[in-house]
Amino acid sequence: MNIFNLLSQNLAHASRTRPPADNVPYPGGYRGRLEHAGELCIACGACVYACSPGAITIDEHQPLTALWQYTEDRCTFCGFCVQYCPTQALGFAPAAPEPLTERAQHYLSHTIALEPCRECGQPVRLIPESLLAQLYGGAMPEDIIAMRGLCERCRQRATGRRFMQAVEKM
């Protein structure tokens, strides 16, 4: 095809350049900007454990609060924190992170309210009722109700007591 034919063919077609507003859609499962739903977070630390570059931290902030923090500059977008979060508080938005000039947007932090354990008073985060309803439907199992509001250690003790009671009844 000679150059004149090519030019005339190109002129006959409309523009093939996409305007800025006509973005190419992100593919499904795209690992874009990390989002954290503070109201679903139970400050369990699974995301901190899963994150090898140390992009997520949880610190005790004040009595009965925990500070969840994310530093995007350290994030490799591997997705392990999203995969291991038990409450689905983490997810990826189908959007690219903001440009580097806007540094404030590279940090994300949420203060998670804790409550004293019903037995020992240690700070503990209750699993949100909305999440329990989603997991168990209308009626929550009795053992879940009995364990709610207990810290990990007190839950272990309560489980031990129940086990011993069951053994004694045999």
Ligand code: SF4
């Ligand atoms: S996506 Fe990976 S690197 Fe980024 S915060 Fe989550 S676990 Fe860490």
Ligand code: SF4
């Ligand atoms: S974001 Fe998920 S994994 Fe991380 S502390 Fe909160 S509940 Fe746990």
